[in-house]
Amino acid sequence: MSQPSDSVTAAILVIGDEILSGRTKDKNIGTIADFLTAAGIDLREVRIVPDEAAMIVEAVNVLRARYTHLFTTGGIGPTHDDITADCVAQAFGVGVDVDERARAMLLERHKPEDLNAARLRMARIPFGADLIANPVSKAPGFRIGNVHVMAGVPSIMQAMLDSIAPTLKGGTAMMSETIEAAGLPEGNYAGGLGEIAKARPAVSIGSYPAMTPEGFRNRIVVRSRDPQALAEACDAVRALLARLSA
Amino acid sequence: MSQPSDSVTAAILVIGDEILSGRTKDKNIGTIADFLTAAGIDLREVRIVPDEAAMIVEAVNVLRARYTHLFTTGGIGPTHDDITADCVAQAFGVGVDVDERARAMLLERHKPEDLNAARLRMARIPFGADLIANPVSKAPGFRIGNVHVMAGVPSIMQAMLDSIAPTLKGGTAMMSETIEAAGLPEGNYAGGLGEIAKARPAVSIGSYPAMTPEGFRNRIVVRSRDPQALAEACDAVRALLARLSA
16 A cells, blocks of 8 residues: 555564574564554564664664654663663664663662662663653663664563653554455455455555464455545445355 | 574565554464574574565565575465565566466366466466475465565464475574573673673573563573583573572
């Protein structure tokens, strides 16, 4: 589907060796995708990279230039492989150091004598960034420019996303309707569906087969920001399915 | 961790609007990641892109140039938004048309009179590609150069991965050991862990907090292709934890 000129777009960058090794199965991409769709923001691309500075810096710079928002997850804890804050600072060409606001947040959870060098890594914030509150474990995320840096632990990521939500510029929400293909195999309606899609540039139409215990079950999803275009396309799809089922 | 010069690397490209909208939650990345780790192949990067030719072609060309193998999922069904075969052909600069071997596979499932233009899309294969068998629903995937093109439906993707496995060049398998941090907060051992990691370039060490019903539970994962380096690093980590718990 063509992008309207006022569309608000986003990318996700997942940072962490543990996702690429398969040891941890990502749950954040789906959560953020649902959140963005509800906010009328088009998620256009996702990347997963290891805990390596060159790859993180490159991905941050490519994705923040291409899209309205970039959301990162992972790499902001206290250990040596948590290098996201330093990499984001490098991508923006700014310094990074212990931030007094972030140190104060850590002191809500830790005694001053427990704030060792490792824990203070979690207060390292690029210069000029705003903090993202973390009601779960205090160590904050941050926003610099259009880049929102969040934790990788799903419960903390979700809490940070809730903190970010009111500050985000959203777009016109995408509306969608799902039509059951009612027993028709995808190959029967694919030709007609393609014609309907081709004639309607304001509408995005997808067909999604899923294996269920009863065999393949097909669903057609019609999406648009224009309610009238959506309704007309859905009518056309239903007429196609009725014709093929007759 | 530095990459040994003989390491075999891989990327995954997930293709599909339905993943980016959140409507479908990807399950293939974790499956392929586990498969590659077991085969001694380093998964270095994952990208998810929409059903748009320019983005698919760009990602295929970047990722196939950077890594030993590229695995794609999605976009090889019969509908108008299934454009992966055409995009991969474009990326390689080769033609694409209905392949007689693939047509024969489709005829194992469909009657000749049911092989309409839409279903024949599933037999469109770039010139010069080898087919990847699909025991589940017959429509094949394909391999061209170092790019392995698979279906998006997880059960079919898994079957195709099984078909590919014997043909893959693997590497020296990565070994890993997981050490429970036994109640220690990450911030207590992060400094010592960083020193252990820094002194051992052949070893990769990560610390992974997970929220459990009992609160945060930390695990340290030590990985290496060198069994002696792995054992020595694990000894050092255990000694560190014992010292801090004393």
